[in-house]
Each structure stands twice: as structure tokens, then as C-alpha cells.
Amino acid sequence: xxxxxxxxxxxxxxxxxxxFANVTxxxxxxxxxRFVVRAARRNFEEDTGGPFAxxxxxxxxxxxxxxxxxxxxxxxxxxxxxxxxxxSLAQRRLATFDLGASGLPAHQLVVNWRPCAMCFGAIPxxxxxxxxxxxxxxxxxxxxxxxxxxxxxxxxxxxERRGIVVxxxxxRDEAWQVFVDFAKSGRLVYNARKG
Amino acid sequence: xxxxxxxxxxxxxxxxxxxFANVTxxxxxxxxxRFVVRAARRNFEEDTGGPFAxxxxxxxxxxxxxxxxxxxxxxxxxxxxxxxxxxSLAQRRLATFDLGASGLPAHQLVVNWRPCAMCFGAIPxxxxxxxxxxxxxxxxxxxxxxxxxxxxxxxxxxxERRGIVVxxxxxRDEAWQVFVDFAKSGRLVYNARKG
Numbered sequence: 001x002x003x004x005x006x007x008x009x010x011x012x013x014x015x016x017x018x019x020f021a022n023v024t025x026x027x028x029x030x031x032x033x034r035f036v037v038r039a040a041r042r043n044f045e046e047d048t049g050g051p052f053a054x055x056x057x058x059x060x061x062x063x064x065x066x067x068x069x070x071x072x073x074x075x076x077x078x079x080x081x082x083x084x085x086x087x088s089l090a091q092r093r094l095a096t097f098d099l100g101a102s103g104l105p106a107h108q109l110v111v112n113w114r115p116c117a118m119c120f121g122a123i124p125x126x127x128x129x130x131x132x133x134x135x136x137x138x139x140x141x142x143x144x145x146x147x148x149x150x151x152x153x154x155x156x157x158x159x160e161r162r163g164i165v166v167x168x169x170x171x172r173d174e175a176w177q178v179f180v181d182f183a184k185s186g187r188l189v190y191n192a193r194k195g
Numbered sequence: 196x197x198x199x200x201x202x203x204x205x206x207x208x209x210x211x212x213x214x215f216a217n218v219t220x221x222x223x224x225x226x227x228x229r230f231v232v233r234a235a236r237r238n239f240e241e242d243t244g245g246p247f248a249x250x251x252x253x254x255x256x257x258x259x260x261x262x263x264x265x266x267x268x269x270x271x272x273x274x275x276x277x278x279x280x281x282x283s284l285a286q287r288r289l290a291t292f293d294l295g296a297s298g299l300p301a302h303q304l305v306v307n308w309r310p311c312a313m314c315f316g317a318i319p320x321x322x323x324x325x326x327x328x329x330x331x332x333x334x335x336x337x338x339x340x341x342x343x344x345x346x347x348x349x350x351x352x353x354x355e356r357r358g359i360v361v362x363x364x365x366x367r368d369e370a371w372q373v374f375v376d377f378a379k380s381g382r383l384v385y386n387a388r389k390g
Contacts, residue, residue, distance in 0.1 A: 005216040006261060006284045008207035021200040066201060077283050078292045078320035079274070088272050089201045097273045117347070118320060121313030124344050125273035149319050150353035152312070158345035 011071060011080050011088070014048035025062040029132055032057055032110045033170045036067075037134065040082070040112045041178045043069040044187060050146075051182040052112060054082040056090035056099070059106040059130055066090035073188075083111055083119035087126040100127030108132060112175045113140060114168075117149035123159060130165040134175030143179055145189040206266060206275050206283070209243035220257045224327055227252055227305045228365045231262075232329065235277070235307045236373045238264040239382060245341075246377040247307060249277040251285035251294070254301040254325055261285035268383075278306055278314035282321040295322030303327060307370045308335060309363075312344035318354060325360040329370030338374055340384040 020039055026032045032055060039053035050070035057064055068085025072078055086109065091097055099107040106129040114136030115123065123131060140146055152158055156166045215234055221227045227250060234248035245265035252259055263280025267273055281304065286292055294302040301324040309331030310318065318326060335341055347353055351361045 005259070006288045007212065008205055009283050009287045010203055010205040012203035017202065064200070072292050072320075076286050076290055076292045078286060078322065079279050079283055079317050080292075084274050088204050088274055091271050091273060092204045093201045095271055097267050097271045116316060116320075118313055118316030121311060121316045121344055121346075122274050124342075125267075125311075125313060127273065147319075149316055150347055150350070150357075151316075152345055152347050155345070162345075 009077070011075050011077060011085065013067075013069060013071070013085070013089075014043070014046060014074070016042065016046055016048070017067065017069065020067055023064050025064065026057065027062045029110070029167065029170050032062065032108075033112070033132065033134055034174065035064075036110050037112050037171060037175050037178060039067060039069055040175075041181070044178075044182050044185070047187075049074055049080075051178050052082040054086040054109060054111040056086050056128065057108045057110060059108040061105070065107065066093055079118065081116065081119050083109065083115055084122055087122060087128070091126070096127075098127040100129060106130070110170075112178065114148070114151075115155075117151045120151060120155050120159075123164060124162050128164065130167065131159060132167045132170055134170055135172040136168060140179055144183050204272070206270050206272060206280065208262075208264060208266070208280065208284075209238070209241060209269070211237065211241055211243070212262065212264065215262055218259050220259065221252065222257045224305070224362065224365050227257065227303075228307070228327065228329055229369065230259075231305050232307050232366060232370050232373060234262060234264055235370075236376070239373075239377050239380070242382075244269055244275075246373050247277040249281040249304060249306040251281050251323065252303045252305060254303040256300070260302065261288055274313065276311065276314050278304065278310055279317055282317060282323070286321070291322075293322040295324060301325070305365075307373065309343070309346075310350075312346045315347060315350050315354075318359060319357050323359065325362065326354060327362045327365055329365055330367040331363060335374055339378050 044051040052070040066089035071080040239246040247265040261284035266275040
């Protein structure tokens with residue numbers, strides 16, 4: 001027997017992430033990325049999810065609106081990627097489904113690697129105006145076995161075409177080192193129907 | 196001042212959906228789609244979200260595991276599409292992030308239209324083995340103004356390549372009529388940064 005049909009679900013962040021909450025504003029893209037990369041590393045080291053983190057910032061002031069980390073395994077939710085967590089938490093905080101709504105400052109999503117196919121598709125719905133990533137490319141799949149899914153062949157141009165500015169290559173080496181250390185640690189790489 | 200950094204969020208279904216919970220199993224694809232189309236219509240008529248619904252069924256027995264509807268506007272979450280709701284609720288119910296895990300029966304996602312770019316990307320992560328849709332194509336954007344986002348040009352083939360069987364054209368006319376009636380009703384079409 002299955003339990004009754006579910007009507008709600010909650011997704012949460014690990015408790016250690018409270019330590020990151022006293023950051024208020026980070027001026028440069030490098031500072032924002034360093035913050036995100038640190039959260040990504042901590043997330044796998046604490047065994048609270050995969051080595052991915054994402055922050056939503058006010059583009060101009062650098063004010064931190066929300067921070068998310070990958071929570072797929074701990075929350076039993078394959079959509080709980082860092083980007084979806086950060087965007088959903090930012091929308092909850094600002095009480096809007098559209099971070100690009102009139103009257104709001106422009107918002108930016110900072111992630112420690114290229115988005116997967118799902119997160120790529122989530123970005124235009126979210127209302128963010130810019131995406132900042134440390135790097136991209138298939139080498140992460142080769143290193144860790146993560147499947148990034150069927151990413152759109154022109155994903156970056158498709159975002160730009162919708163007015164979302166993409167900046168690649170911020171702290172690439174630092175971000176890459178997290179994946180190297182993750183792979184070395186021997187932790188489980190999950191992929192649906194493979195793990 | 197912003198409220199403190201958020202650490203969790205909850206997504207829920209409308210209360211009327213409880214009436215759909217006493218369905219236990221639906222044998223044919225047509226029965227499953229009719230059920231989903233009915234939920235999609237009810238969702239916009241009750242003003243509890245957009246005209247989209249999705250069900251996760253056991254592929255063989257037709258047992259209903261979870262039903263989701265679009266909840267973007269009521270929950271202030273741009274990722275709360277019907278497919279993400281249904282998949283997340285099914286994973287919560289079965290206490291796994293992988294609906295294709297060994298030991299589980301094969302699961303099927305039934306949706307009243309082609310997935311958007313985000314939901315397309317969410318499908319391979321979810322572990323479902325088959326996708327059933329009523330129809331697809333750009334006509335829904337022309338009718339309602341919904342932007343489906345940058346869908347992968349070979350989305351269907353990409354799913355099939357990952358072992359996910361796609362069936363299109365189940366009750367297309369009934370599903371289409373929901374969108375026609377939605378458009379006629381003059382209800383708000385939201386799109387991030389347009390609505």
C-alpha cells in the first residue's frame with residue numbers, strides 16, 4: 001500500500017549554511033563566486049549534497065538575496081539543484097515569482113559551473129537578468145561522472161536572446177579544484193537510473 | 196531591509212485537488228490523460244494556477260502515485276510547473292530521488308501538453324521511463340501567449356536516447372480545448388519579465 005496522495009513538499013538547506021547568512025553584500029563578481037565556491041565545497045564535505053552552490057545577488061549592490069546548494073539526495077528530490085533552490089528561495093524571500101518584476105532591482109545568479117539542462121530552462125522563468133559561471137564544458141562529466149543532461153546546443157545564446165547576460169570564466173581554477181577534490185574523496189556520484 | 200536569508204520553502208497543491216485523490220488506478224493512456232486534462236481545466240477555473248497538470252503513474256498497473264498542477268503564481272515560485280510538482284511529490288511519496296531505482300516498478304509521466312525547456316531537463320533526472328503528452332508545437336504560444344522557453348531542438352529524441360519512451364497525441368483535441376477556454380476566459384498569462 002502506498003501512503004495517501006501527497007499534497008505538499010518542503011525543501012530545505014543544511015543547518016551549517018546559517019554560517020553563510022551574515023554576508024550581506026559582495027561587490028565584485030570574484031567575491032560573489034568565491035562565496036559560492038566555498039559553499040559548494042562545504043556542501044560535499046559535510047555530506048549534505050553534491051558539490052554545487054548558487055547565489056542570487058542584487059546585480060548592482062551585490063546584496064545577497066538567497067543562497068542554495070544541491071539537495072537532491074538528502075531531500076529525495078531530483079529537482080533540488082543548487083540553482084532551483086537559490087531561485088526559489090529568492091522568490092520566496094521577495095514574495096514574487098518574477099525576480100525581474102518592475103520595481104525590483106536587477107538580480108544575478110552566480111553558480112560554480114554551467115547549469116544542467118533543467119536549470120538552464122529554469123533561468124528564463126525566474127526573471128534574473130544575468131548569469132555568472134566559473135566554467136563549463138564536458139570535462140566535469142569526464143572527471144566526476146555527473147551527467148549534465150541534454151543541454152541546449154546554443155544555451156548561452158538562447159539566454160542572451162532573452163536579455164540574460166552570461167559571464168563565463170570567473171575563478172575557474174578555484175571552482176574546478178572543488179570537483180577534483182570531490183572526485184578524489186570517492187563520494188557517490190548519483191545519476192537517476194545509474195546510481 | 197530584507198527579511199533574514201531563507202533556508203526552506205514549501206510548495207503545495209490546491210485543496211480542491213483532494214477530490215482527485217480517490218482515483219487509484221487508470222488502465223489506459225486515454226483514461227490517464229483524461230484525468231490529467233480534467234485537473235488542468237479545474238486548476239485555471241478555480242484560479243489556483245495555470246492550465247497545466249501532470250500525473251505520475253505506475254506504467255504497468257496505472258496506479259496513481261502523484262498528481263501535480265501548475266502553482267507558479269499562488270506559491271510565488273517560477274519552477275512550480277505541473278511536471279516538477281508531480282515528480283517531486285512522487286519522489287517524496289516513495290522516499291527516493293530516483294523513480295527508476297531498482298526494485299521500483301517503471302513510472303510514467305502524463306502531461307496535458309509538451310514540457311517546457313525546464314521540465315524537459317527535469318525529466319531525465321527524475322527516473323521516469325516514459326512520457327505521455329496530448330500534443331506539442333508552437334500553437335499554444337500563439338493562442339495563449341505562454342512562452343515555452345528555449346526548448347531543445349531535438350527534445351524528444353534526446354529523451355528517447357536516455358531510454359524514456361515518448362508518446363504524443365493522446366486526447367489532443369480535449370487537451371487543446373482547455374487552452375482555448377483558458378484564452379477565452381481572459382485570465383492573466385504570466386511570463387517572467389513580461390507579465
